[in-house]
Amino acid sequence: EIxxxxxxxxxxxxxxxxxxxxxxxxxxxxxxxxxxxxxKRGQAPRLLIYGASTRATGIPDRFSGSGSGTDFTLTISRxxxxxxxxxxxxxxxxxxxxxxxxxxxxxx
Amino acid sequence: QVQLQQxxxxxxxxxxxxxxxxxxxxxxFSNYYWTWIRQPPGKGLEWIGEINDSxxxxxxxxLKSRVTISMDKSKNQFSxxxxxxxxxDTAVYYCARGSYGVDxxxxxxxxxxxxxxxx
Numbered sequence: 476e477i478x479x480x481x482x483x484x485x486x487x488x489x490x491x492x493x494x495x496x497x498x499x500x501x502x503x504x505x506x507x508x509x510x511x512x513x514x515k516r517g518q519a520p521r522l523l524i525y526g527a528s529t530r531a532t533g534i535p536d537r538f539s540g541s542g543s544g545t546d547f548t549l550t551i552s553r554x555x556x557x558x559x560x561x562x563x564x565x566x567x568x569x570x571x572x573x574x575x576x577x578x579x580x581x582x583x
Numbered sequence: 584q585v586q587l588q589q590x591x592x593x594x595x596x597x598x599x600x601x602x603x604x605x606x607x608x609x610x611x612f613s614n615y616y617w618t619w620i621r622q623p624p625g626k627g628l629e630w631i632g633e634i635n636d637s638x639x640x641x642x643x644x645x646l647k648s649r650v651t652i653s654m655d656k657s658k659n660q661f662s663x664x665x666x667x668x669x670x671x672d673t674a675v676y677y678c679a680r681g682s683y684g685v686d687x688x689x690x691x692x693x694x695x696x697x698x699x700x701x702x
Contacts, residue, residue, distance in 0.1 A: 476644075507686050508686050508687050510685070510686070510687075510688035510689075512628075512689075519677055519679075519692035519693065519694060519695055520628065520677075520689070520692060521692075522685060522688050522689060522690045525685040525686045525687075525688040525690075526685075526686040529685075529686075531685060531688070531690060532690075563627065563628055565628075565688065565689075567686070567687035567688075570641050571630075571643075571644075572630040572687070573630070574627055574628040574629070574630065575627070576627045577627050577628075
């Protein structure tokens with residue numbers, strides 16, 4: 476089973492700053508099946524990125540994904556107030572799905 | 584624009600069976616994986632299992648012995664049953680749509696149902 480480890484656990488930044496979130500897999504994975512989600516308090520998660528780098532429908536272009544092998548990154552180029560939330564990475568491999576433990580992006 | 588609406592009992596006693604249903608409104612039932620995911624209070628997301636439109640199921644190994652996911656295509660609904668619940672099963676349960684089109688991501692989600700297991 477592939478384990479996804481996200482870092483940092485908490486990231487404190489100000490609006491306008493750049494955010495870089497990391498997701499590391501316990502073994503090399505196909506970047507085709509790496510996704511990122513945003514979850515605000517009391518809401519269901521929302522798909523941001525799939526295939527490691529493709530933005531989902533309606534996602535602003537300040538969100539970008541990159542990476543391959545074991546290391547993947549979600550970047551938010553300029554933080555807007557509505558971007559402060561918890562972010563999860565997720566992977567699919569051989570009929571199993573796994574999620575990272577999440578990164579809490581909070582206002583500094 | 585597909586919408587997922589879910590419902591079911593929110594308070595269970597230990598050893599009872601959790602039962603939730605999710606209705607798929609405004610979209611096709613075909614060519615997707617219909618999925619259940621849960622989130623214990625203050626914790627991360629855990630995939631429970633899925634069913635495709637052919638009725639083929641796939642479950643998390645850690646829950647497989649207690650989980651059944653079924654569907655009623657005539658009603659565009661799918662359901663989750665989890666037997667012998669304990670306090671560890673207390674969580675918000677989400678239904679979601681998995682799609683090949685987004686590389687096995689989940690592009691639509693239900694509103695979530697908090698299920699509490701307590702004696």
